[in-house]
Structures are given as structure tokens and as C-alpha cells.
Amino acid sequence: MNYWPLLGVAVVVAGFALRLNPALVVVAAGIVSGILSGMSIADLLALLGHSFLSNRMLMLFILTLPAIGLLERAGLRERARAFIAGMRRLTFARLLIAYLVLRQLLSMLGLNTVAGHPQTVRPLLAPMAEAAAEKIDPALDDRARENIRAIAAATDNVGLFFGEDVFIALGAVLLIQAFFAQNGIDLSPMSIAVWAVPTAIAAFVIHSIRIVLFQRRIAAGNLSALERLADAAD
Amino acid sequence: MLRIEYAYWLCGILLAICALLELGSRRFPQAAFWGILAICFLGGDTIESAFAAGNKTPSQLVGVGVVVLALLAGSGKLKRKSEFDEDHASRIASAARLGNKLFMPALLIPAVTLLLALTQPWLHVGDISLFDARQSTLTALAAACVVALFAAMWLTRARPAAAGVETARLLDALSWAAVLPMLLATLGGVFTATGVGDAIGHLSAAAIPVDSRAACVFAYALGMVVFTVIMGNAFAAFPVMTAGIGLPLLVVDHHANPAALGALGMLSGYCGTLLTPMAANFNIVPVALLELRDPNAVIKAQWQTATCLFFANLIFMYFLAFR
Numbered sequence: 001m002n003y004w005p006l007l008g009v010a011v012v013v014a015g016f017a018l019r020l021n022p023a024l025v026v027v028a029a030g031i032v033s034g035i036l037s038g039m040s041i042a043d044l045l046a047l048l049g050h051s052f053l054s055n056r057m058l059m060l061f062i063l064t065l066p067a068i069g070l071l072e073r074a075g076l077r078e079r080a081r082a083f084i085a086g087m088r089r090l091t092f093a094r095l096l097i098a099y100l101v102l103r104q105l106l107s108m109l110g111l112n113t114v115a116g117h118p119q120t121v122r123p124l125l126a127p128m129a130e131a132a133a134e135k136i137d138p139a140l141d142d143r144a145r146e147n148i149r150a151i152a153a154a155t156d157n158v159g160l161f162f163g164e165d166v167f168i169a170l171g172a173v174l175l176i177q178a179f180f181a182q183n184g185i186d187l188s189p190m191s192i193a194v195w196a197v198p199t200a201i202a203a204f205v206i207h208s209i210r211i212v213l214f215q216r217r218i219a220a221g222n223l224s225a226l227e228r229l230a231d232a233a234d
Numbered sequence: 235m236l237r238i239e240y241a242y243w244l245c246g247i248l249l250a251i252c253a254l255l256e257l258g259s260r261r262f263p264q265a266a267f268w269g270i271l272a273i274c275f276l277g278g279d280t281i282e283s284a285f286a287a288g289n290k291t292p293s294q295l296v297g298v299g300v301v302v303l304a305l306l307a308g309s310g311k312l313k314r315k316s317e318f319d320e321d322h323a324s325r326i327a328s329a330a331r332l333g334n335k336l337f338m339p340a341l342l343i344p345a346v347t348l349l350l351a352l353t354q355p356w357l358h359v360g361d362i363s364l365f366d367a368r369q370s371t372l373t374a375l376a377a378a379c380v381v382a383l384f385a386a387m388w389l390t391r392a393r394p395a396a397a398g399v400e401t402a403r404l405l406d407a408l409s410w411a412a413v414l415p416m417l418l419a420t421l422g423g424v425f426t427a428t429g430v431g432d433a434i435g436h437l438s439a440a441a442i443p444v445d446s447r448a449a450c451v452f453a454y455a456l457g458m459v460v461f462t463v464i465m466g467n468a469f470a471a472f473p474v475m476t477a478g479i480g481l482p483l484l485v486v487d488h489h490a491n492p493a494a495l496g497a498l499g500m501l502s503g504y505c506g507t508l509l510t511p512m513a514a515n516f517n518i519v520p521v522a523l524l525e526l527r528d529p530n531a532v533i534k535a536q537w538q539t540a541t542c543l544f545f546a547n548l549i550f551m552y553f554l555a556f557r
Contacts, residue, residue, distance in 0.1 A: 001436060005428040009464055012421075016511060022518065023410045024308030026417045027301060030424040037428035042294060044424075049296030050285050051423030053278045056242050057372055058415040058515060059271075062405065063244055064343055067382035069400025071340055073321070074390040075329025079336045082329065106348075113375040114344040114351075117520040123340050126524055146526045147535065153520035154508075154536035160516075161504040162543075165497065172469070176496035179473055183481055187493045195497035195554065202546040207539045 008033025061118045068123050077127040084131035092132040093215040096155050097208050099125055103159025104204060108166045116160075117153060126152045136218045144218070151214055155207065162203035165196035172196075235362055238369040239279045241376035246275030252402045263311035268405065270299045271413060300420065307410035314406055332389065339385035346378035347371070411522040414514035422470045431470065434461060435478025442479070447488045451552050454479045458499050459506035459544060466512025468503025475499065484555070494555040502547050508540035509533060 008029040015025030027048075034044040068076075084090060106114050113119075129152045130145055140148070165172045173189045173196075180187050249272035256265040274281075274296055281292040306312060329336065350357070350365070351374050357364035365373050383397060405412060425431060442453040457479060461471035480499055484490040507513045510533070517532045528534070 001433060002429060003433050003437075005425075005430045006433050008421075008425065008428070008430060009434075012464065012512070021304075021308040021310070021410065022511065022514070023414055023417055024304045026414070026421045027304035030421045031301075033428045033430055034424055039428065042290075045294040045297030045301075046285070046290040047297070047424060047427055048300050048420060049281070049293035049298075051420040051427075052296060052300050052416060053274060053282055053285075053293070054423070055416045055419035056245070056275065056278055057238070057369060058419055059245055059275070059413065060241055060372055060376060061515075061519075062248055062401075062412065063241065063376050063379040064382075065401045065404045066248065066397040067339055067343065067379060067386040069404050070383070070386040070390055070392050070397050071336055073325065073328075073392070073396070073400055074332060074336060074386075075325040075327075076336050076340060078326050078329040079333070083334065083337075113371055114347050117516075117523050119343050121520060122523045124337075146524075146528070146531060149524040150520075150526055150528075150531040150535035153524060153532045154539070156520075157508060157516045157532070157536060158539055161507060162501070165501055165504070172500050173497075175469055175472060176493075176500060179476060180492050180496060183477075185485070185492050187496075191493040192497050195494040196501060198550050198554070199498065199501045199543065199547055202550075203539070203543055206542045206546070210539055 002037060004036035005033040007036055061116065064118045068118065072123065076123050080124050080127040081131035081134075084128040085135065090132060091215065092129060092136060092218065093208075093212050095125075095128055095132050096152065096211045099152075100155050100159045100204065100207060100211075103156060104163035104200060107160050107163030108200075112160060112164060115156065117156060121153055121156050125156065133215075133218050136215065137221055140218075148218075151211070155211070158203055158207045162196075162200045166193050166200055235366055236364060236373050236377065237366040238373050238376075241373055242275050242278055244376060244380070246272050246278075248401055249275055249405075251398045252405050255398065255402045256406075263306055263309070264406065267303060267306045267312060267410070270303055274299060300417070303410075303413060304417070307413075312409050314409055328390075335389060339382045339389055342382040342385050343375075343378045346381050347375045350374035350377060407525070408519070408522045411514065411519050414518055418466045418512055418514050422465055422467055425465065426470070431474040435474045438475070439478045439482070442483075444483055444487065447484075447556070448552065450479065450483045450488060451555075452548065454484060454495075454499060455502040455544070455548050455551060458503040459509070462503040462506030463510040463512065466507070466510055466514065468500055468507055471503050471506070472496075472500055475503075488556070490555045491557065495551065498547055498551040498555060502544060502551075505540045505544040505547065508536045 011029040011032050012025060015028065016022065030048060031044065034047065039047070084095065103115055126149045129148050133140060133148050173192050176192050177187055177189055249268050253265050253268035253272055256268060281296060285293045351371050354365055354370055354374070387394065387397065438453065438457050443449045454475060457475045458468065458471050461475055462468045465471055476496065476499060480495055484495055485492050507516060511518055511530065518529070520532050521529055
């Protein structure tokens with residue numbers, strides 16, 4: 001077995017550690033790994049090009065940008081803030097936990113692309129979370145606001161990942177089934193999906209607790225203070 | 235019939251508009267960056283057919299384009315325009331005037347995607363269905379975006395040119411982060427083709443005490459996390475780790491239930507996805523979209539959830555997979 005292509009992984013790790021541009025690091029790692037595996041430059045370029053084109057679906061999110069951009073120019077994010085500010089009973093934690101549940105349920109139905117960072121987090125969830133946090137502490141600084149937007153993004157990720165695996169008709173479950181079938185073990189998709197349920201519940205419980213704790217930090221006014229301490233320690 | 239390729243062509247048109255606008259404001263590195271991507275999306279279908287037919291030259295040219303994209307990103311010349319904020323007052327006024335109607339086009343994106351995804355089996359004329367079965371939810375998303383764009387133009391009375399300008403503004407803010415998910419997936423393809431996955435599987439299988447069930451469970455779950463962190467994708471880690479450890483050691487030697495082991499192994503990998511900048515579309519693209527200064531802000535917001543969940547998963551695997 002040729003272990004030299006593993007140096008491509010080392011390039012990735014070193015590049016990220018040195019904080020080089022990730023796009024440059026990733027392509028460099030591919031080239032290093034390709035050359036060390038003994039591939040010719042011509043074959044390597046064809047592999048890069050073909051592999052790049054066969055992953056075009058990962059860029060489809062830009063189709064949301066024209067509509068979102070126009071709405072933002074017309075004040076969508078400002079309106080999302082005002083909407084939440086006007087709802088007394090909708091607290092920060094309730095907003096994010098409700099979003100988490102909804103996102104998990106939708107991805108359990110295979111509806112992964114219904115929500116996401118460009119579609120729902122940037123235009124709706126992030127400004128709403130900021131507005132809900134402002135109701136607790138009106139004097140949030142920029143750093144606290146960034147932390148709030150980051151946990152909104154994290155909530156979307158957790159909801160997506162730990163709902164998706166319960167859905168039987170695409171993605172993870174089919175990959176698992178196909179892998180075992182290749183190795184002579186026949187499994188029904190349903191028998192795989194049920195084992196994702198405990199983790200889905202655990203994900204909901206753990207992340208909800210973290211959201212509630214985060215809300216307490218906002219209420220205690222130490223969301224930005226803690227971060228400043230961490231900065232000073234750096 | 236609506237095929238996913240139409241959505242790629244739409245992307246290509248958006249990217250071309252963006253490239254032309256950058257060219258107009260004499261920002262040449264940006265124009266080149268979006269221009270190369272526009273060509274990949276407008277010509278992608280043709281190039282892929284040529285590749286399938288054995289003509290590799292167009293794919294090699296795309297490979298050169300990928301290298302140029304990386305060099306442009308690495309050169310630091312893709313500087314972002316400063317985000318304008320002089321329109322803040324007019325946005326507040328417009329938000330007050332349009333009120334909750336502003337949500338309608340934004341919510342049309344999820345609503346129409348959902349509707350089209352659910353009604354798809356019935357959307358056909360004779361034998362020809364409206365959506366191609368391949369990637370049909372993504373095609374539905376693309377259709378929903380077009381519907382939402384028209385609704386947004388109607389609501390805000392904006393001209394189509396304004397939509398182009400706004401798209402360019404958002405793409406400019408995303409910059410190279412927009413293409414990073416594709417580049418990472420490309421790297422995944424290269425790593426598979428060059429045998430990196432197999433090599434890692436061999437090495438990790440050689441390093442664990444195989445007689446201990448607990449050690450094997452821990453090695454498999456942790457291996458899924460670490461390999462997912464490196465590759466940025468649990469799907470890439472799953473076949474490698476399961477072929478290296480899961481199947482020979484846990485299923486065959488220790489009699490684990492393969493369905494439970496596979497599902498929980500994959501979920502351990504998902505914990506790794508929450509931890510890695512390599513999972514760009516989940517952890518890096520939102521940093522750009524939400525204008526966060528710390529490039530690791532999203533990972534920092536979710537590592538605690540990922541760690542707790544990993545231990546929960548280990549416990550599930552140890553007790554549920556061996557009954």
C-alpha cells in the first residue's frame with residue numbers, strides 16, 4: 001500500500017493551522033496527494049475538473065441570493081427584528097428551540113433544503129435572535145451580537161444533522177445500506193433509521209439546554225464580558 | 235421536464251452577471267473569479283458529457299480553472315467592498331411601509347420547495363413528470379427561488395437590474411467562501427481516487443487492541459469523528475472507517491448489530507462535522523453570510539453540543555449495538 005498520498009492530509013492540517021487561505025490549502029492538498037499517488041499532471045487536472053463539476057449542487061444556494069438581496073434592500077432584516085421585538089412572550093430560548101424542533105422535523109421528512117444558512121438563518125433567524133436577545137439586554141455590544149448570530153447558525157446545523165439521519169429515502173441511511181449490501185449484509189432502510197432516533201432526541205435535549213444556558217448568560221450581562229476575558233487571555 | 239442542469243445554468247447566469255458588474259467597476263481579480271465559475275456552470279453539462287464520452291480535455295481545462303480560482307483566493311486580491319450602510323434609514327422606512335408582507339417572498343422559498351417536494355409524485359403530464367427524479371428536491375429549491383424572486387420584485391417594485399446588483403453585493407460579501415464547499419468536495423474525490431481513505435483505514439485498524447469490545451467501539455466512533463474532521467464530510471469517512479474497523483472487528487468479531495452500528499457510526503461522524511472548518515458549507519459559509527469576524531465563530535458555538543453528543547453516542551453504541 002502507498003502511504004505517500006497521506007501527505008495531502010498533512011497539507012490540509014498544516015494549512016489550516018497556519019491560517020492560510022482555505023481555498024488555496026484545499027487545492028494544494030489535492031495536487032500533493034495526486035502527484036504522490038503517481039498520477040500524471042494531465043490525469044490529475046482531469047480528476048480535479050471532473051470532481052469539481054460533479055459537485056455543482058453545492059453552489060445552488062446562490063440561487064436564493066437575488067430574492068434575499070432585494071428583500072434585504074427593502075428592509076427584511078429590520079422587519080424581522082421589529083417583528084420579534086413586538087412579541088412579548090417569544091423569548092430568545094423559545095425562538096431558537098422552536099426553530100431547532102422545526103428543523104429536525106423537516107429534515108426527518110427529507111426536506112433538508114427547506115431551511116438553511118442562506119435561505120432562513122441570514123434573513124430571518126439571525127436578526128430575530130438578535131432582537132429577542134435585545135429584549136433581555138438592550139445594551140448588547142458587537143461581540144455579543146456575533147455570538148448570538150453564531151449560535152443561530154449552530155442551531156440550524158444541529159437541527160439538520162440530527163434529523164436527516166432518521167429519514168429513510170436519501171442520504172445517510174441509503175449510504176449505510178449500500179455499504180453493508182456490498183459486503184453481503186442486507187438491511188432495510190427502516191431498520192437503520194430507527195437507531196438514529198435516540199441520538200436525535202439526545203441532540204435536541206443537549207442543544208436546548210445549551211440555548212437556555214446561553215439565554216442566562218445574556219440575562220446576566222456577561223456574554224460580552226466572558227469573551228473579553230478570553231481575548232485578554234489570548 | 236425540469237432538470238437539475240437548468241438550475242446550474244441559472245447559477246451560471248447569476249455568476250456571469252456578477253463577473254460583468256465587477257468588470258464594470260474595474261475589479262479584475264473578482265471578475266476573473268466569478269467569470270471562471272460562470273463558465274463552469276454554463277458549460278458544465280457539455281463538459282461532463284464529453285468526459286463521459288472519453289474526451290478529457292475540457293475537464294482538464296476546468297482543472298486548470300480550479301487551480302486559478304485557488305490562486306486568486308490565496309493571492310488576497312479578492313478584497314471585499316466595504317458593506318454600505320448609508321441606506322440604513324431608507325431600509326427602516328421601507329420595512330415600516332411594507333410591514334410583514336416582506337416575509338412573504340422570503341417564506342416562499344421554503345414553502346414552495348416543501349410544496350413541490352411533497353406533490354412531486356402527482357406533478358406530471360402523461361408519462362412525463364415535471365421534475366427529473368435525480369436531485370428533485372434541489373430542483374424544487376431552484377424553482378422556489380425563481381418564484382420568490384418574482385414575488386420580491388413585485389412586492390418591492392424593484393427592477394430586474396436591482397436584483398443583479400444585490401446578488402453581486404451578497405456574492406462579493408461571501409467571496410471565496412462561496413466556492414469552498416465545492417473545492418472541499420473536490421478534494422474528497424481526489425483523496426478517494428488517490429487511496430488516502432484506504433491508507434487511513436489500514437493504519438487505524440493496526441493501532442487498536444482488537445480483543446476489547448470497548449476499545450473497538452471507542453476507536454470506531456473516534457475514528458469517524460477524526461476522519462470526518464479531516465475530510466469535512468461524514469459520508470467520506472463512513473466507508474473507510476466501517477471497512478477498516480466497524481465491519482471486520484465489531485460486526486464480525488464482536489457480533490455488533492450492523493444496522494445500529496452503521497447508524498450510530500454515521501452520527502458520530504456528524505459530531506465531527508460540527509467541529510471542522512473543512513465542512514465549509516455548514517461552518518464557514520455562515521461566518522461570511524452572518525458577517526462574523528472570528529472565522530471559527532460557528533464552530534465555537536457548537537463544539538460543546540458536539541462533544542456531549544459524541545459521548546451520548548458512544549454510550550448508545552456500546553449498549554444498543556450489542557443486544
